[in-house]
Amino acid sequence: EVQLLESGGGLVQPGGSLRLSCAASGFTFSRFAMGWVRQAPGKGLEWVSVISDSGRNTYYADSMKGRFTISRDNSKNTLYLQMNSLRAEDTAVYYCGRAQGRVDPFDYWGQGTLVTVSS
Amino acid sequence: QSALTQPASVSGSPGQSITISCTGTSSDVGGYNYVSWYQQHPGKAPKLMIYDVSNRPSGVSNRFSGSKSGNTASLTISGLQADDEADYYCSSYTSSTTLVFGGGTKLTVL
Numbered sequence: 040e041v042q043l044l045e046s047g048g049g050l051v052q053p054g055g056s057l058r059l060s061c062a063a064s065g066f067t068f069s070r071f072a073m074g075w076v077r078q079a080p081g082k083g084l085e086w087v088s089v090i091s092d093s094g095r096n097t098y099y100a101d102s103m104k105g106r107f108t109i110s111r112d113n114s115k116n117t118l119y120l121q122m123n124s125l126r127a128e129d130t131a132v133y134y135c136g137r138a139q140g141r142v143d144p145f146d147y148w149g150q151g152t153l154v155t156v157s158s
Numbered sequence: 159q160s161a162l163t164q165p166a167s168v169s170g171s172p173g174q175s176i177t178i179s180c181t182g183t184s185s186d187v188g189g190y191n192y193v194s195w196y197q198q199h200p201g202k203a204p205k206l207m208i209y210d211v212s213n214r215p216s217g218v219s220n221r222f223s224g225s226k227s228g229n230t231a232s233l234t235i236s237g238l239q240a241d242d243e244a245d246y247y248c249s250s251y252t253s254s255t256t257l258v259f260g261g262g263t264k265l266t267v268l
Contacts, residue, residue, distance in 0.1 A: 040212075074257075076204075076259075083161070083245075083247060083259060083260070083261050083262040084196070084198075084204065084247050084259045084262070085259060086249070086256065086257040086258065086259060089185070089257070093218075098255050098256055100256060101258075134203055134204070139209065140192070141255075142192075142211075142251055142255060142256065142257050143192065143194055143249060143251060143257050144192075144194035144206055144209040144210075144249070145194075145196075145206060145217060146202040146206050146209075147262075148204055148205070149203065150203055151203060
C-alpha cells in the first residue's frame with residue numbers, strides 16, 4: 040500500500056525557515072517524480088514544486104523560486120522541502136504527492152502538514 | 159502563471175448529471191493533453207479522479223468522465239450521489255514545465 044507521511048510543519052515567525060519531510064513507503068520511491076502542493080486555509084490548491092525521480096531536475100512555482108528548495112534522498116525514501124524567508128502568505132497545509140509523469144498527475148497524496156507563519 | 163478558471167459552485171440532484179468547466183490558455187489546457195481533476199472532501203487530501211484529460215485511475219467510478227475542447231476542459235459526473243459532494247479542482251501542465259490548478263468548484267448535491 041502506497042503511503043506518504045509528511046512531517047515538519049509548525050509555527051514559525053516571518054522571515055524564518057522550516058524543512059518539511061515526506062516519508063514514502065509501499066512503492067519504489069526512486070522510480071517516481073515527487074512534489075509538493077499547498078492549500079491556504081479556506082483556499083484552493085496551489086502547486087509548489089516537483090523533483091524528478093533521480094533528483095537531477097527540479098521545478099518551482101514562480102512565487103516560491105529562490106525561497107523554497109525541493110530535494111530527495113532515494114536511499115531514505117524521503118522527500119524534502121526547505122522553506123526560507125517565510126511570509127504570512129505561506130501559511131498553508133503542505134501536501135506531498137507522487138507524480139505519475141514528469142510533473143503530474145499526483146496519484147497519491149499524504150495527509151498534509153500545517154505550516155503557520157506568524158509572529 | 160494564472161490559475162485556471164472554474165465556476166465557484168455547481169449543484170445537482172441525486173441521479174442527475176453535472177459538468178464543471180476549467181478554462182485556461184493555449185500555454186496550458188489548450189496546448190497539452192495533461193489535464194487532471196481532483197476531488198477533495200472537507201479536511202481530506204485531494205484524490206485523483208481523471209488524468210490526461212479523460213483517463214480514470216483504477217478504482218474511480220465510470221460515472222466520472224473528462225473531456226477537452228480548445229482551452230477548456232470539462233469534468234462530467236453522471237448519476238450524482240450524495241458522496242460526490244466535495245470540492246473539485248482541475249490542473250494542467252504548462253509550457254513553463256510547471257503545473258497550474260484551477261480555483262476549485264464546490265459541488266452541492268441537493
